[in-house]
Amino acid sequence: MSRSAIVWFRRDLRLFDLPTLLSAADDADSAVALFVLDDALLGPSGGPRQRFLFECLRALDDDLGGRLLVVHGDPVEAVPAVVAEFGGASVHVSADHGPYGARRDEAVAGALGAVPLIRSGSPYAVSPGRVVKSDGTPYRVFTPFRRAWLDHGWRAPADTGAGTVEWIDPARSALRVPIPSADDPTGPPLPPAGESAALRRWQEFRDDDLAGYADDRDRPDLDATSRLSPYLKFGCIHPRTVLRDLAGRSDDAAATLRSELAWRDFYADVLHHRPDTARGNYNHRFDDLEHDTGADADRAFEAWAQGRTGFPIVDAGMRQLLAEGWMHNRVRMIVASFLTKDLHVPWWRGARHFMQRLVDGDLASNQHGWQWTAGCGTDAAPYFRVFNPTAQGEKFDPTGEYVRRWVPELRGVAGKRVHSLPDGPPPGYPEPIVDHAHERRVALDRYRRIG
Numbered sequence: 176m177s178r179s180a181i182v183w184f185r186r187d188l189r190l191f192d193l194p195t196l197l198s199a200a201d202d203a204d205s206a207v208a209l210f211v212l213d214d215a216l217l218g219p220s221g222g223p224r225q226r227f228l229f230e231c232l233r234a235l236d237d238d239l240g241g242r243l244l245v246v247h248g249d250p251v252e253a254v255p256a257v258v259a260e261f262g263g264a265s266v267h268v269s270a271d272h273g274p275y276g277a278r279r280d281e282a283v284a285g286a287l288g289a290v291p292l293i294r295s296g297s298p299y300a301v302s303p304g305r306v307v308k309s310d311g312t313p314y315r316v317f318t319p320f321r322r323a324w325l326d327h328g329w330r331a332p333a334d335t336g337a338g339t340v341e342w343i344d345p346a347r348s349a350l351r352v353p354i355p356s357a358d359d360p361t362g363p364p365l366p367p368a369g370e371s372a373a374l375r376r377w378q379e380f381r382d383d384d385l386a387g388y389a390d391d392r393d394r395p396d397l398d399a400t401s402r403l404s405p406y407l408k409f410g411c412i413h414p415r416t417v418l419r420d421l422a423g424r425s426d427d428a429a430a431t432l433r434s435e436l437a438w439r440d441f442y443a444d445v446l447h448h449r450p451d452t453a454r455g456n457y458n459h460r461f462d463d464l465e466h467d468t469g470a471d472a473d474r475a476f477e478a479w480a481q482g483r484t485g486f487p488i489v490d491a492g493m494r495q496l497l498a499e500g501w502m503h504n505r506v507r508m509i510v511a512s513f514l515t516k517d518l519h520v521p522w523w524r525g526a527r528h529f530m531q532r533l534v535d536g537d538l539a540s541n542q543h544g545w546q547w548t549a550g551c552g553t554d555a556a557p558y559f560r561v562f563n564p565t566a567q568g569e570k571f572d573p574t575g576e577y578v579r580r581w582v583p584e585l586r587g588v589a590g591k592r593v594h595s596l597p598d599g600p601p602p603g604y605p606e607p608i609v610d611h612a613h614e615r616r617v618a619l620d621r622y623r624r625i626g
């Protein structure tokens with residue numbers, strides 16, 4: 176009698192380099208390709224990321240010849256229901272190390288009873304928990320982590336594709352729901368979705384722009400980064416595929432990109448060991464830091480969120496986020512510093528806003544990017560380093576092009592003067608909502624008080 180399995184897709188919406196497919200093919204003659212629309216994850220996602228997910232599901236369904244079974248519900252009930260419907264002998268997944276995913280998978284494994292939940296691979300080059308210090312404890316500082324991560328190394332991409340598994344036609348399933356529509360005329364335009372688009376994006380970047388990456392990656396005006404983050408978020412491409420193409424290269428561009436992927440793995444590792452840092456400070460000393468609350472803080476937060484602070488580089492970044500669902504890394508640091516150190520709003524409010532707006536919103540990279548900037552994370556920027564938004568703008572957007580692209584009211588201001596606005600704000604653009612020099616002193620004072 177033929178034996179069937181379930182391949183449960185989550186953050187691995189691709190068919191090439193997917194170890195799960197090898198494990199399913201080893202174990203069964205055919206498999207159901209399953210995705211569960213889980214409200215616990217969809218709820219906090221925000222519109223842009225949800226829409227990108229739905230488009231990625233549509234692309235995966237096309238790549239599977241229309242054989243993706245999408246169901247809606249709590250995976251603890253939905254996955255066993257699919258197993259019962261199709262008589263699956265095993266369920267195959269990429270491991271999830273996030274706080275919710277790890278808990279969910281334990282619960283699903285329990286609910287499956289005698290049917291095993293088999294984990295192969297993860298969304299990371301090196302799975303969280305693998306790279307540890309010689310005494311077995313996790314790294315708290317990035318540079319030694321990266322050294323150990325490079326020494327540990329990673330596997331070659333798995334040789335898989337649509338034909339690795341014989342896919343069962345799910346048409347008869349009573350559980351099947353349509354993939355939700357991604358249409359939203361008011362939302363930001365999305366990057367092309369799915370595995371082919373991800374591979375194309377990587378190949379274009381590798382062939383056309385990688386050479387300048389080390390020099391230009393901090394320049395938001397040049398758009399010189401890979402823009403792979405939404406694809407890495409949903410596993411349309413695995414970092415191994417990128418790292419394979421960088422193998423043997425020791426030039427600055429390759430080393431810098433490898434290092435950025437190491438940051439991604441580092442933050443996933445940190446969150447794996449400290450799931451409490453999804454909501455709370457990594458460094459508990461910061462639990463006593465004084466924040467601004469109340470109506471004034473809410474108004475300041477709203478001005479920041481809408482890109483109406485009167486600080487051009489901050490406003491350009493926040494408007495890029497609203498318009499594209501993405502923001503350049505340097506500008507993410509500048510706007511996060513501004514919210515936490517100039518407006519004294521706690522990092523988690525900004526992190527939540529980012530998670531609702533970013534197409535690439537990823538709990539580990541986002542919460543720890545915020546904590547790094549706020550000073551309370553691992554290996555964080557020292558608390559006394561308070562970014563001056565005007566100086567940051569002049570340094571990293573030296574012609575002012577980035578600001579003029581995103582802030583139409585400032586298009587008439589030439590050159591880098593667009594950052595300092597020496598003649599005052601033009602009509603329609605706000606005065607600065609705070610005095611940076613004063614707020615810097617307030618922040619330093621509050622930081623000093625927590626020791």
Ligand code: FAD
Nearest residue numbers: 400401402403404435438439504507536537540541544545
């Ligand atoms: P590239 O420069 O081309 O880098 C390639 C890949 O390396 C990225 O796609 C990403 O996967 C990884 N990477 C690069 N920089 C970092 C970094 N500092 N930390 C972790 N991984 C990195 N990244 C997210 O993917 N999701 C988030 O929700 C997120 N939130 C952030 C919030 C703040 C406050 C900060 C400071 C950073 C955040 N980052 C986040 C990290 C970084 O800004 C983005 O990964 C990067 O801008 C994505 O653009 P790219 O793909 O063109 O990057």
